[in-house]
Amino acid sequence: MTRTPQTGGGPPNPGESIDPDGSVDPETTESLSARLEAAAQTRLGRSLAIRHVNTGSCNGCELELRALSNVLYDLERFGLRFVESPRHADVLLVTGPLTRNLRTALEQAWDATPDPKWVVAVGDCAVDGGVFKGSYAVLGGTGLSIPVDLTISGCPPPPARILAGLRSLLEANART
Amino acid sequence: MTTASDIVSTAEAEICRPWLRHILPHAGWTALAYASVAEQWILLAHWADTAQAHALFLDPAALTVVPVSTPIENGCYPALSPFLPGAAWYERMIHDLWGHAAEGGTDARPWLDHGTWPHARPMATRPEARSAGEPPLLAGAGQDGAMILPHGPIWGRLDEAAHLRLTLDGPTIQRAEALLGFTHKGTLTLMRGKSPRAAARFAARLSADATVAHSVAFAQATESAMDIGAPPRAAALRIVMMEVERIAAHLDNLAEVGRLADAQTVRTRCGLLRETLLQASETAFGHRLMMDCVVPGGVATDIAEGGPEVILRALGAIASQLESVRRLHDGAVLSSRLSGLGRTGAQLAASLGVGGVVGRASGRAFDVRSLLSLGYGTLTPRLAVRTNGDAAARQHLRIFEIEESLRLVSLALDALPDGPVTVALPHVSGEGIACAESVRGDVWHWLRLDHGQIAAAFPRDPGWALWPLAERVLENAAADDADIIRASFALPASGMDL
Ligand code: SF4
Numbered sequence: 001m002t003r004t005p006q007t008g009g010g011p012p013n014p015g016e017s018i019d020p021d022g023s024v025d026p027e028t029t030e031s032l033s034a035r036l037e038a039a040a041q042t043r044l045g046r047s048l049a050i051r052h053v054n055t056g057s058c059n060g061c062e063l064e065l066r067a068l069s070n071v072l073y074d075l076e077r078f079g080l081r082f083v084e085s086p087r088h089a090d091v092l093l094v095t096g097p098l099t100r101n102l103r104t105a106l107e108q109a110w111d112a113t114p115d116p117k118w119v120v121a122v123g124d125c126a127v128d129g130g131v132f133k134g135s136y137a138v139l140g141g142t143g144l145s146i147p148v149d150l151t152i153s154g155c156p157p158p159p160a161r162i163l164a165g166l167r168s169l170l171e172a173n174a175r176t
Numbered sequence: 177m178t179t180a181s182d183i184v185s186t187a188e189a190e191i192c193r194p195w196l197r198h199i200l201p202h203a204g205w206t207a208l209a210y211a212s213v214a215e216q217w218i219l220l221a222h223w224a225d226t227a228q229a230h231a232l233f234l235d236p237a238a239l240t241v242v243p244v245s246t247p248i249e250n251g252c253y254p255a256l257s258p259f260l261p262g263a264a265w266y267e268r269m270i271h272d273l274w275g276h277a278a279e280g281g282t283d284a285r286p287w288l289d290h291g292t293w294p295h296a297r298p299m300a301t302r303p304e305a306r307s308a309g310e311p312p313l314l315a316g317a318g319q320d321g322a323m324i325l326p327h328g329p330i331w332g333r334l335d336e337a338a339h340l341r342l343t344l345d346g347p348t349i350q351r352a353e354a355l356l357g358f359t360h361k362g363t364l365t366l367m368r369g370k371s372p373r374a375a376a377r378f379a380a381r382l383s384a385d386a387t388v389a390h391s392v393a394f395a396q397a398t399e400s401a402m403d404i405g406a407p408p409r410a411a412a413l414r415i416v417m418m419e420v421e422r423i424a425a426h427l428d429n430l431a432e433v434g435r436l437a438d439a440q441t442v443r444t445r446c447g448l449l450r451e452t453l454l455q456a457s458e459t460a461f462g463h464r465l466m467m468d469c470v471v472p473g474g475v476a477t478d479i480a481e482g483g484p485e486v487i488l489r490a491l492g493a494i495a496s497q498l499e500s501v502r503r504l505h506d507g508a509v510l511s512s513r514l515s516g517l518g519r520t521g522a523q524l525a526a527s528l529g530v531g532g533v534v535g536r537a538s539g540r541a542f543d544v545r546s547l548l549s550l551g552y553g554t555l556t557p558r559l560a561v562r563t564n565g566d567a568a569a570r571q572h573l574r575i576f577e578i579e580e581s582l583r584l585v586s587l588a589l590d591a592l593p594d595g596p597v598t599v600a601l602p603h604v605s606g607e608g609i610a611c612a613e614s615v616r617g618d619v620w621h622w623l624r625l626d627h628g629q630i631a632a633a634f635p636r637d638p639g640w641a642l643w644p645l646a647e648r649v650l651e652n653a654a655a656d657d658a659d660i661i662r663a664s665f666a667l668p669a670s671g672m673d674l
Contacts, residue, residue, distance in 0.1 A: 051332045052332055052333065054329075054331075054337040054359070056358070056361055057337070057359065057670065058670045059385060059668070060381070060387070060467065062334045062335065063465065064464070065334050066334050066428065067450075069447070070431075070447035070448055071444055072451050082332075082333075082334065083332065084333055086332070089332075096359065099358065099360060100293055101290045102337060102358050102359070105330050105337075109330055131378065131381060132362070132363075135362035135365065136293050136298050138361055138362060155467065156384070156465070158464060
């Protein structure tokens with residue numbers, strides 16, 4: 001991790017672009033996001049609707065997912081958005097170790113989502129149970145119950161990493 | 177008449193630091209429950225081990241904490257719930273995990289155990305094997321033709337997994353029932369038999385926006401049990417982290433309630449300020465949420481070089497915008513939406529022991545930072561209380577508390593003592609209790625060590641008090657307001673699901 005350069009001159013201005021890794025470089029970030037925006041719109045031509053499914057999370061992964069909607073990461077400019085209804089979802093984004101008490105709910109959510117659909121397991125817990133592996137109350141990762149297309153590790157994964165994963169999904173989706 | 181203190185002081189006691197744990201026979205336990213109501217003692221937590229049921233009371237007049245226990249006889253102990261309604265969920269949890277029955281209890285339905293575990297009563301000396309079968313999932317059907325609105329456990333809203341069942345009478349909620357336990361991860365068994373350092377990872381993952389508070393309470397309970405203390409520099413860094421966590425979580429809540437109230441400026445501004453602070457935490461402490469940064473014996477690593485400046489810069493950004501965030505809350509959009517919404521009764525909040533912003537917005541002047549000191553020493557956090565009990569009062573208190581935490585962090589960073597940030601942990605046996613003021617109110621950790629390893633532990637998350645209050649508050653509310661009321665309560669699930 002690189003340390004934030006001490007650029008001085010008071011607090012960062014909200015609205016100013018800050019690199020998700022911590023260093024402030026508005027210009028690079030601006031041009032990068034403009035490029036990505038164009039890519040998202042012209043090359044892919046479609047967006048992805050994401051439905052979140054919590055299978056037992058400590059809420060850490062949700063906190064970082066919430067950060068994705070702030071203006072800094074601004075999920076929507078990439079054509080990615082969260083939806084509440086499974087019927088409108090292209091992606092199930094799963095967080096948390098798969099608890100035995102939520103297995104049926106996850107499977108119901110999967111069944112309710114129309115094909116074709118992607119499943120993304122976000123966070124060490126959803127990848128393989130994380131620190132909760134081996135508990136009587138936990139089955140393990142999402143993959144023990146439904147097929148997983150993409151895993152994003154971290155406890156919790158920082159928003160920049162989640163965003164990178166979701167963008168790769170967007171590109172893969174455009175090719176299908 | 178025998179007072180609660182009389183009942184306790186005449187009983188024999190076991191060493192538990194810093195408060196002795198008194199052992200009461202069944203009759204004394206019941207007498208204490210009875211007396212506690214008259215004397216307005218507050219039940220802070222209720223749990224068990226294989227041999228005893230435990231309860232943690234607060235005597236608000238003497239400002240002291242009173243742990244008591246009673247033996248389990250023939251699988252039973254006398255219920256507290258006939259006297260203390262807030263005890264019912266704990267009794268159900270104790271039954272599901274240890275198999276002990278609360279005799280005379282008001283509610284014997286399962287709580288954490290949804291019938292899916294390979295064993296019943298997993299924490300008992302001999303868990304009972306159970307034949308695998310598909311669990312009955314929540315039926316959606318309503319009784320008497322009433323309209324039932326089931327929410328969750330999967331909301332599709334970046335939310336915690338809990339089930340809320342609202343019985344409607346037209347547009348109004350007639351009855352609200354919370355069903356939890358979905359995120360039960362077997363945390364207590366995972367902690368058992370581990371070193372405090374290893375078990376701390378589970379304390380840190382009870383509830384992520386209170387990860388620092390839970391970690392601090394767990395670490396201090398360990399240190400109490402060992403009769404040691406964290407070095408001064410670590411104690412100061414813990415305060416910095418706890419207050420940074422409070423600011424970030426309050427900003428998150430302001431953003432979320434702002435979003436639900438269609439106050440997009442509040443949502444955007446608070447979301448961005450929070451992000452600025454999380455990035456500063458990453459630079460200063462190596463983790464955006466500061467998970468695993470507090471450990472028994474001190475803190476995991478010292479603050480990074482230049483870390484204080486980065487934190488102070490982020491705090492400066494927040495300070496410069498707080499007044500405008502406050503004005504937005506006084507403005508037409510938010511004040512008309514939030515005033516009178518989700519009003520809590522002072523008496524119910526007090527009797528359930530609801531702390532945090534929700535308790536303080538309903539007139540309960542309780543904050544363990546100022547009441548039990550806890551290393552804050554000369555920093556003396558200021559306490560604000562409102563009596564309206566509505567969502568507007570809660571959001572205003574959140575803004576006040578952000579401001580106060582900004583002050584505390586600067587003071588703590590200013591006077592950061594030099595020296596080591598950890599002490600070695602001795603391999604001793606003992607028992608300890610500690611608390612911390614999380615963003616949702618007081619968290620309490622009790623644990624027992626056997627030659628340096630966790631023999632038993634129990635963390636009490638503020639959710640135990642918040643949910644029963646939320647159920648009552650939702651009754652008679654408009655169904656359309658349920659989301660925003662829930663958000664202004666910041667209802668957690670994972671921490672109390674264990
Ligand atoms: S991966 Fe980490 S942050 Fe995410 S749910 Fe698991 S413990 Fe919590």
